[in-house]
Amino acid sequence: MQEALAQVRAEFACEYDLIIAGRRMKSAEKLISRNPSAPDEIVGVHQRATPEQARQAIESAFRHFPTWSRTPAEQRARMLLKAASIIRRRKMEFNAWLIFEAGKTWPEAEADVSEAIDFCEYYAREMLRLAGPHPMVQFTGERDELLYLPLGVGVIIAPWNFPLAILVGMTTAALVTGNTVVIKPSSDTPTIAAKFAEVLEEAGFPEGSFSLITGSGAAIGDLLVEHPRTRFVCFTGSKQVGLRINELAARTPPGQIWIKRVIAEMGGKDAIIVDREADLERAVEGVLVSAYGYQGQKCSACSRAIVDEA
Numbered sequence: 001m002q003e004a005l006a007q008v009r010a011e012f013a014c015e016y017d018l019i020i021a022g023r024r025m026k027s028a029e030k031l032i033s034r035n036p037s038a039p040d041e042i043v044g045v046h047q048r049a050t051p052e053q054a055r056q057a058i059e060s061a062f063r064h065f066p067t068w069s070r071t072p073a074e075q076r077a078r079m080l081l082k083a084a085s086i087i088r089r090r091k092m093e094f095n096a097w098l099i100f101e102a103g104k105t106w107p108e109a110e111a112d113v114s115e116a117i118d119f120c121e122y123y124a125r126e127m128l129r130l131a132g133p134h135p136m137v138q139f140t141g142e143r144d145e146l147l148y149l150p151l152g153v154g155v156i157i158a159p160w161n162f163p164l165a166i167l168v169g170m171t172t173a174a175l176v177t178g179n180t181v182v183i184k185p186s187s188d189t190p191t192i193a194a195k196f197a198e199v200l201e202e203a204g205f206p207e208g209s210f211s212l213i214t215g216s217g218a219a220i221g222d223l224l225v226e227h228p229r230t231r232f233v234c235f236t237g238s239k240q241v242g243l244r245i246n247e248l249a250a251r252t253p254p255g256q257i258w259i260k261r262v263i264a265e266m267g268g269k270d271a272i273i274v275d276r277e278a279d280l281e282r283a284v285e286g287v288l289v290s291a292y293g294y295q296g297q298k299c300s301a302c303s304r305a306i307v308d309e310a
Helices: 002-009 051-069 073-089 091-102 106-130 165-176 190-203 217-226 239-249 280-296
Strands: 018-020 023-025 030-035 038-047 153-157 180-184 210-212 230-236 261-265 270-274 302-307
Touching: 002 091, 018 051, 030 091, 030 190, 038 091, 038 190, 051 153, 051 180, 051 210, 051 217, 073 091, 073 106, 073 165, 073 190, 091 106, 091 190, 106 165, 153 165, 153 217, 165 180, 165 190, 165 230, 180 217, 190 210, 217 230, 217 239, 230 239, 239 261, 270 280, 280 302
Parallel strands: 153 180, 153 230, 180 210, 230 261, 270 302
Antiparallel strands: 018 023, 018 210, 030 038
């Protein structure tokens, strides 16, 4: 653990570029990521993408979609399994990045990274299961089968509180199913996203299958959602922003020939039910850990306890 923390600390204040179809790009304005537990420490220096760079990312993803979508599903799944292996190999390093940039404790960071690995392996295996044609009820004179087809360009808007697990889950589900993606991480945790982009490149995901855009949501968020080439949006974050995304995605700007799809995971009102047969000491511990773990800064935090009166 100490070795990983020292290794990551040695990389503090490094500058990271935008990645648009495999090309590294800079911008005039920078985004500074700081250690929330020690704000004087600069974790990473990132680019504030301009609207024009955001448009380039969407257009590039659109151009590369036909090639990536026709890449055999088995090949895409192998890349994702390799990504899982790379994250597992670098687990201690990713734990350290989560501690420094997201303010997690070591056990919380470990859980975040482990979930990211699980997402990679789960979606890879599900892709193998779903890849071929699936039989349906046959009717006379027909040959009926079900095929799953990629949609197009997806915009991935990830949160700061689970900056690896949720980012990885949304991104890899879209990629392995043959969609191209534009990744927009939280401005609070862009370094973790940059490290995940390194994993995708090492795993063999080709140029154009993904782009990484950092910057403020106010500057480029609406543009990414509204762009007529955007086919779907995966978002995790606040109710306010999620409703804004739904509103923008419901519009059909000139040149758009589809209805955009939105997956929005927003706030929750999570309950723990304690029935008459429960171990009360363990129940109380579970409520406390759920409600106050990571300072309660998560949509899955317990906010209600429903207790049997008996």
